[in-house]
Amino acid sequence: NAGVTQTPKFRVLKTGQSMTLLCAQDMNHEYMYWYRQDPGMGLRLIHYSVGEGTTAKGEVPDGYNVSRLKKQNFLLGLESAAPSQTSVYFCASSYQQRNQPQHFGDGTRLSIL
Amino acid sequence: AQKITQTQPGMFVQEKEAVTLDCTYDTSDPSYGLFWYKQPSSGEMIFLIYQGSYDQQNATEGRYSLNFQKARKSANLVISASQLGDSAMYFCAMREGMGGGYQKVTFGTGTKLQVIP
DSSP states (O other): OOOEEEEOSEEEEOTTOOEEEEEEESSOOSEEEEEEEOTTSOEEEEEEEEETTEEEEOSSOTTEEEEOSSTTEEEEEESSOOGGGOEEEEEEEEOSSTTOOOEEOOOEEEEEO | OOSEEOOOSEEEEETTSOEEEOOEEOOOOSSEEEEEEEEOTTOOOEEEEEEETTOSSOOEETTEEEEEETTTTEEEEEEOSOOGGGOEEEEEEEEEEOSTTOEEEEEOOOEEEEEEO
16 A cells, blocks of 8 residues: 655755655545654644645745645645755645544655755 | 643653653644654654544553543653554644634654663
8 A cells, every 4th residue: 555655755955956846645635735844843834735726835835835736646846945945854645534644655855955 | 832732852761661741732623633643763654543622532542542631731642561662753743623624733843752671
């Protein structure tokens, strides 16, 4: 069972470069999320989506854009990478019911030099 | 104000003993859910246990139980008979309604548990 798949797993960028992180889920979940995890700060929500074609800002959206053209995919873009965006990025998905847990990908470790 | 507070950055426990990881939360939504996740050193996030705000009994899942005290807004995770494989970061999270059907999920900063042989 694939669950939530993130690509790539590791990436090193130079300041100013752009890239897209890919997230795919095969559980037919309505909701999808992008988080970043930094030491001592837990997981902070970047953007989320409640369905195909819809996206919304989380608590730390600046510098990131997202798209959800298909229900199973959620893309996170960095248009002009900055060293402050060095982090571990997690994608998650869930059903919309309140008692449903989030299912996470394995994370993408991104370094911006 | 923090939505989810985990006051123990790190804890040690002797193998085979029980340990309690603290979590307090803040919400005005009467219908919410509380979750605990485990993150081993390998990095993946693993769902452990869920407690709904209307659940009358404390949730249990194997060696994991949730000590839910609604009036005190606390949802502590209890791990019984600790094993070396329990060494990990543990995150408390809350799912609450934000209107328009979307439920926001907020995570605490985590507690790093180390099990000593």
